Amino acid sequence: MDHKRDEENGLDGNYNSEVETEHMKKMEKENQEEKEEEEEEEEMSVERIFEGKEVPSWREQLTVRAFVVSFVLSVLFTFIVMKLNLTTGIIPSLNVSAGLLGFFFVSVWTKFLDKSGLLKQPFTRQENTVIQTCVVASSGIAFSGGFGSYLFGMSQAIAKQSENAGGNEEYKNPAVAWMIGFLFVVSFLGLFSVVPLRKIMIVDFKLTYPSGTATAHLINSFHTPQGAKLAKKQVRVLGKYFSFSFLWGFFQWFFAAGDNCGFAGFPTFGLKAYKYKFFFDFSATYVGVGMICPHIVNISLLVGGILSWGVMWPLIETRKGDWYPADLPSSNIRGLQGYKIFIAIATILGDGLYNFFKVLGQTLLGLFYQLQYKNMSGVPPIEDRSSPRSSSTSYNDTRRTQVFLKDQIPTSFAIGGYIAIAAISMATLPHIFPQLKWYYILVIYLVAPTMAFCNAYGCGLTDWSLASTYGKLAIFSIGAWAGAAHGGVIAGLAACGVMMNIVSTASDLMQDFKTGYLTLASPRSMFVSQFIGTAMGCVISPCVFWLFYKAFDDLGQSGSEYPAPYALVYHNMAVLGVEGISNLPKNCFTLCCVFFGAAILVNLVRDAVGRKRAQFIPIPMAMAIPFYLGPYFAIDMCVGSLILFIWQRINKAKAEAFGPAVASGLICGEGIWTLPGSILALAGIKQPICMKFLSRATNARVDKFLGA
Numbered sequence: 001m002d003h004k005r006d007e008e009n010g011l012d013g014n015y016n017s018e019v020e021t022e023h024m025k026k027m028e029k030e031n032q033e034e035k036e037e038e039e040e041e042e043e044m045s046v047e048r049i050f051e052g053k054e055v056p057s058w059r060e061q062l063t064v065r066a067f068v069v070s071f072v073l074s075v076l077f078t079f080i081v082m083k084l085n086l087t088t089g090i091i092p093s094l095n096v097s098a099g100l101l102g103f104f105f106v107s108v109w110t111k112f113l114d115k116s117g118l119l120k121q122p123f124t125r126q127e128n129t130v131i132q133t134c135v136v137a138s139s140g141i142a143f144s145g146g147f148g149s150y151l152f153g154m155s156q157a158i159a160k161q162s163e164n165a166g167g168n169e170e171y172k173n174p175a176v177a178w179m180i181g182f183l184f185v186v187s188f189l190g191l192f193s194v195v196p197l198r199k200i201m202i203v204d205f206k207l208t209y210p211s212g213t214a215t216a217h218l219i220n221s222f223h224t225p226q227g228a229k230l231a232k233k234q235v236r237v238l239g240k241y242f243s244f245s246f247l248w249g250f251f252q253w254f255f256a257a258g259d260n261c262g263f264a265g266f267p268t269f270g271l272k273a274y275k276y277k278f279f280f281d282f283s284a285t286y287v288g289v290g291m292i293c294p295h296i297v298n299i300s301l302l303v304g305g306i307l308s309w310g311v312m313w314p315l316i317e318t319r320k321g322d323w324y325p326a327d328l329p330s331s332n333i334r335g336l337q338g339y340k341i342f343i344a345i346a347t348i349l350g351d352g353l354y355n356f357f358k359v360l361g362q363t364l365l366g367l368f369y370q371l372q373y374k375n376m377s378g379v380p381p382i383e384d385r386s387s388p389r390s391s392s393t394s395y396n397d398t399r400r401t402q403v404f405l406k407d408q409i410p411t412s413f414a415i416g417g418y419i420a421i422a423a424i425s426m427a428t429l430p431h432i433f434p435q436l437k438w439y440y441i442l443v444i445y446l447v448a449p450t451m452a453f454c455n456a457y458g459c460g461l462t463d464w465s466l467a468s469t470y471g472k473l474a475i476f477s478i479g480a481w482a483g484a485a486h487g488g489v490i491a492g493l494a495a496c497g498v499m500m501n502i503v504s505t506a507s508d509l510m511q512d513f514k515t516g517y518l519t520l521a522s523p524r525s526m527f528v529s530q531f532i533g534t535a536m537g538c539v540i541s542p543c544v545f546w547l548f549y550k551a552f553d554d555l556g557q558s559g560s561e562y563p564a565p566y567a568l569v570y571h572n573m574a575v576l577g578v579e580g581i582s583n584l585p586k587n588c589f590t591l592c593c594v595f596f597g598a599a600i601l602v603n604l605v606r607d608a609v610g611r612k613r614a615q616f617i618p619i620p621m622a623m624a625i626p627f628y629l630g631p632y633f634a635i636d637m638c639v640g641s642l643i644l645f646i647w648q649r650i651n652k653a654k655a656e657a658f659g660p661a662v663a664s665g666l667i668c669g670e671g672i673w674t675l676p677g678s679i680l681a682l683a684g685i686k687q688p689i690c691m692k693f694l695s696r697a698t699n700a701r702v703d704k705f706l707g708a
Helices: 002-009 015-044 066-088 097-117 124-144 157-161 177-186 189-204 210-222 225-253 271-275 282-290 295-317 336-376 390-404 409-430 436-463 467-484 488-519 521-552 564-582 588-609 620-629 632-649 652-682 697-706
Strands: none
Touching: 015 097, 015 157, 066 097, 066 124, 066 521, 066 652, 097 124, 097 210, 097 225, 097 652, 124 210, 124 409, 124 488, 124 521, 157 488, 157 564, 177 409, 177 521, 189 390, 189 409, 189 436, 189 488, 189 521, 210 225, 210 488, 225 652, 271 697, 282 652, 295 336, 295 620, 295 632, 336 390, 336 436, 336 467, 336 564, 336 588, 336 620, 409 436, 409 488, 436 488, 467 488, 467 564, 488 521, 488 564, 521 652, 564 620, 588 620, 620 632, 632 652
16 A cells, blocks of 8 residues: 555655646646537537528528428328327327428439529528428328317217217218318307417427427427438338338238238237237237337336236126126127227226326416516526636527527417407307207307416426316316206317317417428428318318228227227217216226326325336326227337337447437338228228137037038
8 A cells, every 4th residue: 555655655766757747648638628629519500500501581481392391291291190090099209201202302302403504592490390290280180170079079970889879869970071160160259369478488488398398409400411311311211111011011911801810910919819809910010119119108008908907807807797797799888898988088097187287387487487586587597607608608699589580470460360260160060060069169268278378388398288188178178167958068169179179289389380480491481381281180180080080980899900099088078077977887987096196196106206117107097098098009109119228228329310210110111001002991992811829629519610
């Protein structure tokens, strides 16, 4: 020990040269650190990269080619969202795919015109933002339009499953004309409700809007030389897996000539497990969805499937004849089906209400601090002036704010538009839904701007849009107000559509304003793009849904290819709001209360343990989805999650760069196969082969019968 200390303290004739060497090394290190800081600062100053490029006017950002590409992509994405809506109801974010494909199509377009000498306007990030906004707005109508929930929940096919289509004719079957009219009347109000708040939300409060911010960073990167090179590679990967997924869907079609035929009926874990929906159904779509969704979502789905179909439903089946009549068909809600649906509803409501009050609390607290801080100081609290990045961040903010405030949308225009559409809606909606009186609509429109603001603000803080929760509140309040004698079920479901469309489009528009703010796209071009995209969606979505509705006779039926699970859930919510708990089977209400409380408790625990540990605790909302459908799609999604997890372990950088492209290709390919599949079904062309799996005993009986 002493010997070592002496060596460390020993000095010799080389002392001065060593000091000089140390000093030189220190200077070099400081210079390197300064250089790295400058590089980091330059990297952070995105707007300095684009400083030499002129920002086109808001009219120049709205090009014909942008809307042609948007229309094509809108049809593609509407088919994908509609298929997901009508199968499991889980819809991942497709913003990355929309931005990537928009970039690819217009890049090819401009490259071709440039070679022919006909290119008049180069492709800019602002135009890319317009395309992404238009596509997401259009395909978003496939979700907020309620084709897999409240709108289809009004139909006779769904009402019959609830035994609610009695003498009072409590149903309204889909038709293209009234669906398009309904969507045109209710889908634009949300756009006008939050336009006056855009400066407060984006510039003053500096809300994050994580999805909008991520999309903006993606679009900004595409328009740098390095980003464009990566984008082209990502598009190639997307195209490769798109082709594979499309051809796989086409191949599977040949073997699905009847119920439970084909690869979707493959008893992966045995016939007993297959009976309880434990199997891998070879769906490229849900493998892709699993690669996009966080790991905890996929695990939560699987845990929910195991808890319900592996434990609860087999146990409740043993109480047949005691808890519910033994002779009831499997689809009757007064039997086992009732437990599946209402326990799922209770869990969804528990999770939804918890998050509603949580986000509402964060909204009110955030508003309080924002307003209090604004009175004390004009400097936003998120900006750290001592940071070496402050100068570049300040330049970015100054440049972006200058452009964002340049093209104002008059407040009088927004208020006038809201009042005009509200008046039209109050006059027309009662003709579409006689049960929905004009004064119900008036009350909704009086409270809707506040709800839209809360949802848009909460989405800016947490990236959660609680549109479906606001819709459920409308179901219960308007349904109970109307009452069973005056068509409360249809009134509640229609009110859900009105409220859900307003708050959903409000948060979507504010996300787009954030994307536009970060890419220097004009607020006017964002508003016009969202408006045109919404108008496209109001026509495309009903037409795509009508194709499914006519092509598949068993649409919405339990156990079919397209069971539309949320349609039955929403219908039964409306029944519950109007008639109370009288329809529930024995002990179902007790179990509902237990799961409602458990959903709140699990969320409390998730928030209490912190984000790092919360990733190991299942999400109640995700757990509830397989209660009705079964765990088969959760197995598909977990396979996708496992593929991504292994890929990240092998090469994290490559997985992060190309994982979303692979997932998007898998989703888009099989999703777009539904178009030719539907056309073949409409033309009466049936699959030629039924691939089915039988037990040994059943097979012996079949052979004996055929031999006889």
